[in-house]
Amino acid sequence: MDVNKNSYIFGFSAILVIVVAAILSFAAESLKPMQTENVRIEKMQNILASVGVEATPKEAGKLFDQYIVDQKLLNHEGKVVEKDGLSAFDIDAVKQYKDKNLSDSEKYYPLFTFQNEEGKRYIVPMAGKGLWGPIWGYVAFAEDMNTIAGSTFDHKTETPGLGAEIKEKFFTEKFIGKTIFEGDEFVSVEIVKGGQPWDSPHKVDGISGGTITSVGVGEMMERTLSVYVPYFKSNPKASL
Amino acid sequence: MSETAEVKVKEPLFSKKNKKLLTDPLNDDNPITIQVLGICSALAITVQVKQAFVMALSVLVVMIFSNLIVSLMRNLIPSRVRIIVQLVIVAALVILVDQVLKAFVYDVSKQLSVFVGLIITNCIIMGRLEAFALANKPFPSILDAIGNAAGYGWILIVVAVFREFFGSGKLWGIQVIPQSFYDFGYFNNGLMILPPMALITVGIIIWVQRSRNTKLIESN
Numbered sequence: 103m104d105v106n107k108n109s110y111i112f113g114f115s116a117i118l119v120i121v122v123a124a125i126l127s128f129a130a131e132s133l134k135p136m137q138t139e140n141v142r143i144e145k146m147q148n149i150l151a152s153v154g155v156e157a158t159p160k161e162a163g164k165l166f167d168q169y170i171v172d173q174k175l176l177n178h179e180g181k182v183v184e185k186d187g188l189s190a191f192d193i194d195a196v197k198q199y200k201d202k203n204l205s206d207s208e209k210y211y212p213l214f215t216f217q218n219e220e221g222k223r224y225i226v227p228m229a230g231k232g233l234w235g236p237i238w239g240y241v242a243f244a245e246d247m248n249t250i251a252g253s254t255f256d257h258k259t260e261t262p263g264l265g266a267e268i269k270e271k272f273f274t275e276k277f278i279g280k281t282i283f284e285g286d287e288f289v290s291v292e293i294v295k296g297g298q299p300w301d302s303p304h305k306v307d308g309i310s311g312g313t314i315t316s317v318g319v320g321e322m323m324e325r326t327l328s329v330y331v332p333y334f335k336s337n338p339k340a341s342l
Numbered sequence: 343m344s345e346t347a348e349v350k351v352k353e354p355l356f357s358k359k360n361k362k363l364l365t366d367p368l369n370d371d372n373p374i375t376i377q378v379l380g381i382c383s384a385l386a387i388t389v390q391v392k393q394a395f396v397m398a399l400s401v402l403v404v405m406i407f408s409n410l411i412v413s414l415m416r417n418l419i420p421s422r423v424r425i426i427v428q429l430v431i432v433a434a435l436v437i438l439v440d441q442v443l444k445a446f447v448y449d450v451s452k453q454l455s456v457f458v459g460l461i462i463t464n465c466i467i468m469g470r471l472e473a474f475a476l477a478n479k480p481f482p483s484i485l486d487a488i489g490n491a492a493g494y495g496w497i498l499i500v501v502a503v504f505r506e507f508f509g510s511g512k513l514w515g516i517q518v519i520p521q522s523f524y525d526f527g528y529f530n531n532g533l534m535i536l537p538p539m540a541l542i543t544v545g546i547i548i549w550v551q552r553s554r555n556t557k558l559i560e561s562n
Binding site for chain 2: 105106110111114115118119122125126129130133136137140144159261262263264310311
């Protein structure tokens with residue numbers, strides 16, 4: 103058989119492509135349930151990690167049900183809303199941030215309430231952009247809805263050793279104890295370069311060499327948290 | 343490779359020739375330092391040892407299977423479209439590896455995320471398909487894949503060890519330079535983390551290798 107005949111080349115290519123497509127779509131479809139489950143578990147782990155609860159993938163579901171006592175949805179004006187068929191957990195902050203077709207009124211902001219023996223924590227998911235791609239995270243507030251009780255950040259493609267360090271403990275720990283209100287005014291938390299007085303309650307030392315990612319974290323926090331400000335202020339426990 | 347010779351003498355599984363396929367790429371025919379292939383990923387993912395290791399392992403898997411498949415199909419592939427055919431096979435394998443990792447070892451797949459795409463374009467894989475698998479039988483092709491992937495992998499890991507140690511004071515993500523050094527004024531070398539230092543590290547390995555084996559130095 104002449105393998106260099108045109109008809110053979112066409113036939114060969116067609117069969118190859120169909121076979122490869124079939125294998126890939128079969129693999130993708132059959133592995134999908136496991137993959138979505140992994141993503142769900144990871145989200146639970148991240149939410150719990152923001153309040154300092156380290157959960158292994160196996161126990162994440164159980165701990166999540168145990169500690170997360172309430173899930174709310176806020177609209178873009180910071181009012182609690184109900185939407186049929188949409189739970190706070192289903193909101194994908196990164197997707198919502200990237201979707202340019204969504205108007206403000208179509209965006210929903212989840213708020214998770216965590217409770218253990220020590221009291222309540224309010225967990226806010228957020229998304230923004232770093233140097234190379236999306237970054238996201240969860241910031242937990244103490245009962246006064248002002249003091250940061252913990253945080254966790256993650257990224258898709260930031261530079262390892264530089265911007266990617268935002269997910270490391272040494273960085274996230276710096277947020278603990280910082281406050282987002284100055285008196286009655288919302289000021290968020292700013293990420294600053296070295297050499298500045300970052301011992302202020304509203305400033306956090308950024309990562310050397312990861313400036314754009316660090317600034318991205320600051321921007322993401324300010325933009326997201328400003329939505330929650332009306333809710334935080336209306337809360338009776340808030341001590342502003 | 344004449345037909346008659348193949349029938350007459352059955353080659354032992356690990357003949358001298360086959361062993362050379364495994365050992366040559368580790369040193370005198372190393373894909374990175376001698377053939378200068380796969381440099382791009384050697385620069386991109388050698389900041390941390392763990393990533394380099396996972397990358398090396400994934401390249402090994404993809405190379406073994408792509409070499410095997412192409413070698414099995416070598417008499418069926420029309421030479422005019424062979425590059426595309428190789429690309430389809432490699433890309434399909436990489437996606438398959440990615441999907442399986444995502445389903446079963448989610449943490450590792452997160453480590454790999456962006457680098458999976460790099461495997462498809464890794465010149466070593468295409469290079470070995472072109473240079474070896476298309477003209478050789480399946481078993482030698484597998485050996486060739488293992489040899490080259492190992493040759494690629496050890497350079498990657500050595501470079502990563504240097505860069506992670508001097509760049510972040512860590513190995514495999516664990517702090518190895520004690521805090522007391524930092525208290526005395528020791529600083530991590532931030533330059534090690536940037537891509538140029540990977541190139542320089544690879545350059546130093548090439549230098550050492552060629553000064554040990556002067557045959558490798560080009561005459562001109």
